[in-house]
Amino acid sequence: MFVKTTYSQAENLDKQVARFVFSENIPFRSVEGEEFVKLCGLLRPGYKPPTCRKLSGQLLDTIYEECENEVIARVEASTGLLILTQDGWSSCSNDPIIGHCFTDGKTSFLHSLIDSGSTINTAEYCFDLLDQAITEIETKYNKKVFGICTDNENKVKVRKLVNEKYPEIIVYGCSAHYESLLLKDFKREVFRLTDQMKVYGEALHKFQSDHCKLSDATHTWIGLLKNEDIKKDFSIIETRFNQAVEAPHIVAYLTDHRYADVHEKNLKNHNKNLKEAEDWLEEYDIGLLIQLEKYRLKDTEMYSSKMFNDRYKYKFSAVEWWTIKLKQFERDGSDLEAVKFAKFMVGLHSCVASSAGIKRWFSRVGVDWSKARDSLGHKKAEKLASIYRTKRKTAKSKDPKTARAFLAGISLPEPMTMEKSSISSDSSEDCGTEGDVED
Structure with missing residues (x-):
């Protein structure tokens, strides 16, 4: 039986299809697959799923903006100050990417991926990108950046440049x-x-x-x-x-x-x-x-x-x-x-000890921006990674005991003897592996 689908209903269904595709890391072209179109027809006769072009363009931007609003709300509600991390990475097609993420002391958020192209990653160039990231983050989230963690080889020079413009920001190594x-x-x-x-x-x-x-x-x-x-x-x-x-x-x-x-x-x-x-x-x-x-x-x-x-x-x-x-x-x-x-x-005490957070983001981006999807580009990869992390809220990410589990792995009050950590062995968040992509 044919069921009439209004424009508003079709728009909401398109958005939900997009959320599903992005959060499950499914190729865009799947929405034009014969069996998927049949499935949508069985679930709601009269509804035609979005095209691959609409999904990778308009809908990707819409869902990304939706997720960005969620992140803004979460950051504004947090009590911690913001810590920025910068690091470099090479994509599947060897594009030189410089990434920035920040944490509020509890959760890591991806801010930007920048294709540096043929530009040499000097201390001055890295500082310019940090300067841009600081301005954007402080404006967008209405919170100050307190510290910067980097393993940049030019860390000392970068620190000097940062402290000349932002004397209140501390810069430290990973x-x-x-x-x-x-x-x-x-x-x-x-x-x-x-x-x-x-x-x-x-x-x-x-x-x-x-x-x-x-x-x-x-x-x-x-x-x-x-x-x-x-x-x-x-x-x-x-x-x-x-x-x-x-x-x-x-x-x-x-x-x-x-x-x-x-x-x-x-x-x-x-x-x-x-x-x-x-x-x-x-x-x-x-x-x-x-x-x-x-x-x-x-x-x-x-x-x-x-x-x-x-x-x-x-x-x-x-x-x-x-x-x-x-x-x-x-x-x-x-x-x-x-x-x-x-x-x-x-x-x-909000400052994280390492830049592993941005490396986990690179791991997530690498899953989306694979060799099979090498034409995706860093901007769409950035959006997909952000949507994935925002939409896939696992039970672990919601568990307030996560930090307690980490603290339980530190022997107090004596210095750690480095015996086997009490952190669960399935704690992929800390391992930097491909599975390490959940909040």
């Missing part, structure tokens, strides 16, 4: 990148180091998690330096430690309540790192350094001892802990420096 370099340091002895590689593999797994923040990365690096099973490698690890653990990492470690019992002891052999952290904070804002010392002294008027007990240690992340303190300072009418310090800490 711990997962330095851990990978550490593994390469041992590649000639791979057979002798089979057991030791398990230790480094567990550390890398930690660094690549979106839930691993600067303080967690610092604790993990210290765990490597205290692991007797790899004692003969300490000098090499120390070199990579000094490259990976920068001033912001040390400040984050000192101000993470979960490590309050051990951070002073663990850093006693790293006086140079401590001095660099204090100098950096003094240059950034001397008022913050004064507040840091009050925190380290456990000023009882500002930091009640109950805030450091096990209930707070295991129940709240560092971002949540400092958000509580921020609200408390504001409620109690504390001095502006204390409020400013708490706001800074919320931002600092």
Whole structure:
């Protein structure tokens, strides 16, 4: 029986077909397949599915805009500050792509994919792209970018350029990148180091998690330096430690309540790192350094001892802990420096330890922009990847215990011994594999 389909109904059906095709990574041409057209006819006689051209053009733009509005709502509702990541990638046809993603401390969002063409990726060019991304993100989401994580080889020069224009933004390196370099340091002895590689593999797994923040990365690096099973490698690890653990990492470690019992002891052999952290904070804002010392002294008027007990240690992340303190300072009418310090800490503890987030996005883009679809182009690939991640909300992404599962993998309060992580082995989000594409 023929069923009349109004224009409005057909439009809604077209959108739903598009959501299905995009979220399941189905080729566009499938909508013109004979069997799919028959299926639509059986489900609703009188309805004709969209053409491949309409699907890959008008409908892709419409659903992408729909997903963008969802992302804007989620970012605006989040309490964390934004951390930007930049990295490079080569597509299936060897197009040089520079990608940007950002995180609110919990979820990673793809911002842009840029085909750099024949342009040489100098520090100045990478900065120009970062500058553009910062402006676009802050305008679009009405939130400030607090930090930038990059494993760019020109990181020092990029940092200088960023800090000249954005002195309030912190720039730091990727711990997962330095851990990978550490593994390469041992590649000639791979057979002798089979057991030791398990230790480094567990550390890398930690660094690549979106839930691993600067303080967690610092604790993990210290765990490597205290692991007797790899004692003969300490000098090499120390070199990579000094490259990976920068001033912001040390400040984050000192101000993470979960490590309050051990951070002073663990850093006693790293006086140079401590001095660099204090100098950096003094240059950034001397008022913050004064507040840091009050925190380290456990000023009882500002930091009640109950805030450091096990209930707070295991129940709240560092971002949540400092958000509580921020609200408390504001409620109690504390001095502006204390409020400013708490706001800074919320931002600092939102900083992810690695640029693995953008690599996971590249993995997702690579699935859509495959050799079979090499004519897709980076803009459509960017839209498809964003739609896929937004529409495929798994039970895991909705589970508020996800971060807790990660934290459970960190032995507290002692430094990690790098034993087998308690993170589920099916946690593809942290592994950087093709399956690692869910929120």
